[in-house]
Amino acid sequence: xxxxxxxxxxxxxxxxxxxxxxxxxxxxxxxxxxxxxxxxxxxxxxxxxxxxxxxxxxxxxxxxxxxxxxxxxxxxxxxxxxxxxxxxxxxxxxxxxxxxxxxxxxxxxxxxxxx
Amino acid sequence: xxxxxxxxxxxxxxxxxxxxxxxxxxxxxxxxxxxxxxxxxxxxxxxxxxxxxxxxxxxxxxxxxxxxxxxxxxxxxxxxxxxxxxxxxxxxxxxxxxxxxxxxxxxxxx
Numbered sequence: 269x270x271x272x273x274x275x276x277x278x279x280x281x282x283x284x285x286x287x288x289x290x291x292x293x294x295x296x297x298x299x300x301x302x303x304x305x306x307x308x309x310x311x312x313x314x315x316x317x318x319x320x321x322x323x324x325x326x327x328x329x330x331x332x333x334x335x336x337x338x339x340x341x342x343x344x345x346x347x348x349x350x351x352x353x354x355x356x357x358x359x360x361x362x363x364x365x366x367x368x369x370x371x372x373x374x375x376x377x378x379x380x381x382x383x
Numbered sequence: 384x385x386x387x388x389x390x391x392x393x394x395x396x397x398x399x400x401x402x403x404x405x406x407x408x409x410x411x412x413x414x415x416x417x418x419x420x421x422x423x424x425x426x427x428x429x430x431x432x433x434x435x436x437x438x439x440x441x442x443x444x445x446x447x448x449x450x451x452x453x454x455x456x457x458x459x460x461x462x463x464x465x466x467x468x469x470x471x472x473x474x475x476x477x478x479x480x481x482x483x484x485x486x487x488x489x490x491x492x493x
Contacts, residue, residue, distance in 0.1 A: 299479050308391075310470065310485035311426070318478070326480070358425065362479055371416060371428025372481070 271295075274359050274375040281382050287346040289378050291359030298364045300342035301372065302326075302334065304355040311358065317342055318364065349382045356380075385409045387484035389471055394490040395461055403456045403487045405471035413474040415447050415454045416481065421467045429456070429469075458489075466491045 275290035293300065299318055303311040303326075313326030315334040323334050331353060335343045342361075346353055356379050360372040387407045395401035405415065414433040418426040432438055432447035432454060444457040458465055468486040475482055 301480070303483075308485065311483040313480065313482070316480055324480075327482075360426075364479060371418070371431065372426075374425035374427070376425050 272359055272361055272373050272375040274357075274378050276378050277376065279378055279380045281346075281349050281380065283350060283382055285346075285349045285382075287349050287380065287382075289344040289346075289357050289359075289380070291342045291344070291375055292340050293342075293359075293361040293373070294340065295361060295363075295373065296339070297361035297373075298339070299362045300336065301360045301362075302332075302342065302344045303358045303360065304328070305358055305377070306355050314344065349380075351382050354380060354382045385473075385475065385482055387471055387473060387482060389469075389484045389487045391485070392488045392490065394492065395458075396492050397461055397463060399461050400457065400459045401461060401489065403458075403469050403471075403489070405454050405456075405484055407452050407454075407471070407473050407484075409473050409475045409482065411476045412449060412452075413476065415445070416472045416474075417443075417445055417456045418470045418472060418483075419467050420470065420486070426470060461491050463491055463493065465489060 272293045301316040302314045317336045333345045359375040362372045389405045416431040417429040420426040430445040442459045447454040470486045471484045472481040
C-alpha cells in the first residue's frame, strides 16, 4: 500500500523554537507539497518541490522554509515558531505531469500546537 | 485573484442524492478535482475532470463546464459513511500545483 508518512501526529512546541516536520513517501513521486489546514480556510499551500534540492514558494511561505535532500523526503521548517502557526500540517505527493488526474496522496497530518 | 467557491455545509438524507457545487475564478485552468476528508483523516482523491462533461466512479460522479467555470460532485445512494468534508481543487497552470476550495461539510441524516 503506497504511503505518505508524517513523522508526528501531534506536536506541542514553545514560541520561538525551531520546529521540523518530516514527510516521507514511498511512491517514487517527484512532486511533494506542504499545506496547512485551518477551520474555514481550507488547505493553503506553503511550499512545494518538483525535484531534489528544488523548492517553490506557495501562497503562504512566510515563517517557513523547506528542505529536500532526498527524493522521498520533504521537510518543513518553522524557523521560530509562533502561536499563529498552530495548525494542522498536511504533506502530499504526486507523480509529475499526471498529478492532477491521479490526484495527490496525503499524509495523515501533524497537528502542531505552539504555546 | 484566484478563488474557488463552494457551499460551507450541505445536509441530505441517507439513501438520497446530493450535489455539491464549485465555481472557480483562476488565471488559468487545467482541470478540476475533488477530495474527501473525514474528521481527523487525510484528504483522499475522488475524481478529476479535465474536459467538459460527466465522469462517473461508482456512486460518485463529477461534472465540469469550463465555459461556466463550474463543476459539481454528485453523490448517489448516500450512506452514513459519506459524512465528511468535500473539497474542489483547480490546477491553474501547467505545473502540478493545485488550489483548494474551503470545503463543504456534508451532513447525512438517517
